[in-house]
Amino acid sequence: MWKPDRTSKKPLYQQIAEFMERRINYGEYPPGSVLPSERKLASQLQVNRSTIVQAYEELRASGLIESRVGFGTRVSGDKWGFTPKHAANWRLYEESGAFLPNIPFIRRIREEIRKNPDIIDFASGELSADLFPNQAFQKLWQEKPYLDHWGYDDPQGYLPLRETLASFLQTYHGIGSTSSSILITSGSQQSLFLITQCLLSAGDAVAIEDPSYCYSLPMFQSAGLRLLRLPVKDDGIQPDDLLSLYRRHRVRMIFLNPNYQNPTGTVLNPAHRMKLLDAAADLGIPIVEDDPFSLTSFDGNAPKPLKAYDTAGNVLYIGSLSKIAASGLRIGWMVAPQSVVHRLADARQQMDFGLSVIPQWIAAQFLGSKTDFEDHVASLRKALLRKRDLLASAMDEYLKGEVDYSLPQGGLNMWCSIHKKVDDFRLLEEGIKRGVIFVPGSVYGSKPGYVRFSFSRPDPESIHKGIRAFAEGLKHC
């Protein structure tokens, strides 16, 4: 990112004025568009606000920009420098289209984390850098150069990876499949996106867990789906709830995260799994099974996914490397009936023409290298368990009698209910003020008074500090 040169003779404000003038001439800020506020630009370029005030003053004098109270600073419109310029009304275009923006809480949290990398991050459901298998990746990188093709890939994904996954799914999840029924996607996100876009229509009713990760995904609203709630108890959702829901609405699909559910961390009762499969079969509706966490099971005994029992092909099974290896590979997969895989692969060609072969090759090597992969998973489980325990002890120390939480047996998330009545937004801001961030429960569709703490991201040392800060913030709500 460009920063003003503090060693140069040219004053900072002038360097910045010239930089902003360049960007305006590049068309980055079309005529009439709003420039960053003085405060925002100052923090981006790490200078005093007064320097920006001076720089904007300079540009205003040249007639390039204009400020009006309440309207911020804009690039001048029609009478523009010497030649008159018109610009497309971009705002109009940006408001067209099917895709809703991300929900405010999420945007606020992302922006805060970007701005302040030192914040104690209980919000990102992602592994910390030290938990990625960097060594293993470096090793296969060095030992075995990539010598396969650099051209477009098979629409279903890199065949060697699909072959490796077929045996991986059998070994670790008891799921039978062949390479032809596997689709490689950009994380589980793209699998979910393809399903909502290609297999459902606006107005369709889908049943999702309450609370659920799905509520945090605008993609469901963007697709115009009607979301129906299946309450999550301590042992997950109840088959009877599905049946009564179906009687009242014509449910077309069910979205479940049976192992270490996000956000609650609960495990779907094994006895209920067959019941749900049979119910889905009787009603003839598919189940989408999102399974990102099974391998993180702290005691290594996660119940088998529903897909392992699905001989009728009613389950679309989704997995990914994001939570067990490296989210930056963007490797996810879906196991589905042939015809579904073909339909989604064809649609995906229209969206991005498929994934790069390189990360798929890395994933295939890594999953194929039995010992490297299993060593990694073993140490990952240990590390996550340690962090979970640190989080729990911090809770007991600083929040005794103020919150309830249940101890997850796998995954990255701990779900807490707060006894006193709090406003989600207030709670979040009080936390941010004190250097700690987390996700308010309402993001997952639950009533206020819940919080999701992801314990995978912060380093062990800062977990106590973070919860102490949270407790402080809670006091002020």
Next chain:
Amino acid sequence: MWKPDRTSKKPLYQQIAEFMERRINYGEYPPGSVLPSERKLASQLQVNRSTIVQAYEELRASGLIESRVGFGTRVSGDKWGFTPKHAANWRLYEESGAFLPNIPFIRRIREEIRKNPDIIDFASGELSADLFPNQAFQKLWQEKPYLDHWGYDDPQGYLPLRETLASFLQTYHGIGSTSSSILITSGSQQSLFLITQCLLSAGDAVAIEDPSYCYSLPMFQSAGLRLLRLPVKDDGIQPDDLLSLYRRHRVRMIFLNPNYQNPTGTVLNPAHRMKLLDAAADLGIPIVEDDPFSLTSFDGNAPKPLKAYDTAGNVLYIGSLSKIAASGLRIGWMVAPQSVVHRLADARQQMDFGLSVIPQWIAAQFLGSKTDFEDHVASLRKALLRKRDLLASAMDEYLKGEVDYSLPQGGLNMWCSIHKKVDDFRLLEEGIKRGVIFVPGSVYGSKPGYVRFSFSRPDPESIHKGIRAFAEGLKHC
């Protein structure tokens, strides 16, 4: 891919019967779903059709599958083996959703190329394996291990790549930009997809070149856009045509491929470029400039893109490494106003949560390594020019007086008009019969009697052979 074991004592038909039974039990072929035809499965598994007939016979005897004349072979429905099973009506789901399937010609061509790798391929607009910079990639791979993060990437894409691209765009295209106005996408395909999905609404009228690559993209129809035609002359589209088109319809966006247009290979008249920019500015409509080929210019003198003159920020500029380095990296980019970049980056997070950092890192290293990159481009131009000349001489030798073509000065495509009246489909099939494949013009929205030959894929030796086969086929139309 699974293949029967010819060394085993177990007869082939039995191995295949067991394999298919396994797949049925995995749910790859749900109850009621159609199995591959005997002929298709035979060619997939490389056995005689009679072997498949025998295998299906076996499964039919066990009641697992049933065949009915005219309905093919299906997995048995409700009464299924011992336990009754129901399956979701997948066909119903596959027909929901917004995404139209790829157009039949394209599907037919892809399938044929997959089935027959030895076919002489004038259809794929892709570099041949020997034209990818394999050495350069291996080198940077070995010299400099990747030591950056393995986590989720910035929604706009890997910052070092965006920085590198900013200077790349300045150096090679005279385009001014900063990393903040660049969005990295999965090839140009994803850039186009994001624009059609997020900046336009169903019913919007967009002006596209006729003929144009856009007609081959179901994404435009999927988004419900009305496509209006700007005829492509020898020097590209005419500004006056845009104005009269605008008067008749409320055009909301213009899609152009000014340099070495796909499929015609024409170059938009430099004198017309400013006129088009001014027209677009006066009308206040954006231009999407797709620029995959500029760097392949055989004499190195491609006219500057419109974006280089776009001070008002009316041009969304799209580039990619697919046609100049390696399509398998899936690296493309868009240069656009700040606010547009933010909107599209946010929407893309919902679709796939961003690109893998690894191919982006490779691209940054490669584009950054001046000499490696420039040596590659220089030899790429030579190789493409040679192939173009071989194609032209083959045309003169075998198709004199039967076709007209214009000699492209860059890019991968030669556009031919055929004198006698032919049926596109017939022509394609006659070619396939003779081991040569190409894209009929109607795929690009043009009247029958045109063909696009991509000369980048076949090796020099087979170009003559391919055109001779085409000429043979043409005789039989």
